[in-house]
Amino acid sequence: MIARILASLLATMVGVMARLVTGVRADWRGCLPELRQRIYFANHGSHGDFVLIWTVLLPHLRAVTRPVAGADYWDRPGPRRFIGRKVFNALMIDRHPLPSSPHPVEQMVEAAREGSSLILFPEGTRNTTDEPLLPFRGGLYHLAKAMPQLELVPVWIDNIARVMPKGEMFPIPLLCGVIFGEPLRLETGEQKGAFLDRARSALLALRPRRGQGEDAATEAHP
């Protein structure tokens, strides 16, 4: 009871903080915020990533959506585990599983079978390079193969890596955006490599072009 009240209080606080720091806005460009089972797959630049997606999802979508989180970071004993499990209802996976422990893909498939939508970072680790997006690992493909009826929604999280770069202690307030693209599905007979390439391009296509703009905009506001 107390834990539940605390969790909902923390959830509100996390949402307010995320908005205060990043002014985050959702851009449902390729699909609508409908209540259907989906796999949201996003770029990964910071621990704040799924917090942003989670913040912009409407409450009824949030209730059925579970972020897939690395157990090595989010399942350590203490407040982090409480937040991870009780506030975000994260699906904890072991990124370097022992032969005896459940395989991450099996865990995801099982959660999807239970009806949850998932938030997934196919790069597998936080991207600290100058490249916009790392190559995808195979999890997204295996999940899509096991559950071919699911909608796979690419989600570009813009700017969050600058808010909280890897290794920094506190976030810098900068505007962030969360852009939802057009859902895709695994085609029948599509090979793993081709599918992952297609998914990765769909995600990259959502990335806003910024800076050094010769293509300056049309109308300014007085």
Next chain:
Amino acid sequence: MNVPPESFMLFGGVVAVLLLASLIGALLAWRAGNSPDPAIQNLNARIKAWWVMVFLIALAFLFGKGGVVLLFAFASFAALREFMTLADTRRGDHWALATVFFVSLPLQYYLVWIEWYGLYTVFIPVYCFLLLPIIAALRGDTTRFLERIAFVQWGLMICVFCVSHVPALLSLSIPGFEGHNLLLIAFLVLVVQGSDVLQYVFGKLFGRRKVAPSLSPSKTWEGLVGGVASATALGAALWWITPFNPLQAAAMAFVICLLGFFGGLVMSGIKRDRGVKDWGRMIEGHGGMLDRLDSVIFAAPIFFHMTRYWFTL
């Protein structure tokens, strides 16, 4: 600080203008019927946002100095967030950015709050100016060093230093005007924003020749002349809320309008360079906080110093 009685008349007048604007907007939308024109939708969104902004300023006035300082500190924060979002900073700027947000901004507004004139006028242009490149140097990343640090310094000057001169008007002691300093803020904001709105109106009605086509397609000579002339007249007509006589009020208003115009132009230049149309999307119909504040930013410090030089002891 008590709210000067004149402010109630001012807000009454502003509300009357907004009511009229809302009525015109509703009529235009009604006439357009089922095929709503984006320009009319944008107009109505702007008018709606104006209601919110006027309400927030009125609320701040009711709380006196604390309310006004807090309101503009928040405006600075939102503006700085928009500005730094467009900066091409690197990981090595993290400490410098943190200093700007968590030290410079609160400290500047604290200095304005305690009315320490001698420090709040030099704190950012001297101390922060020198401290920021030191912090960046300590991180050791030399890629585009000057460009990166200059952007951060500029953001701090524009979004914090300049904006903080609006609440700083409260610290001026003008003989015979004691307890009325909120009206200086009202004068500045009404003239600057009035000038923006009137330039927009004159531009939409008569605008033909563009002033600076490479910077802003919406600024025209007709809008500029009509807007500045009418906003100067508005300023002169408001002389009774100021320590100025009508002629002085007109001159002040004229300078404010010109600076506001050029402020908008400079900020457009930065936006063009970064390839964006608006600074953000915080204020429906207007764009970001900086889209609304750009003219205030350039007018505020100059208005502050002109008033201080000529009208305080």
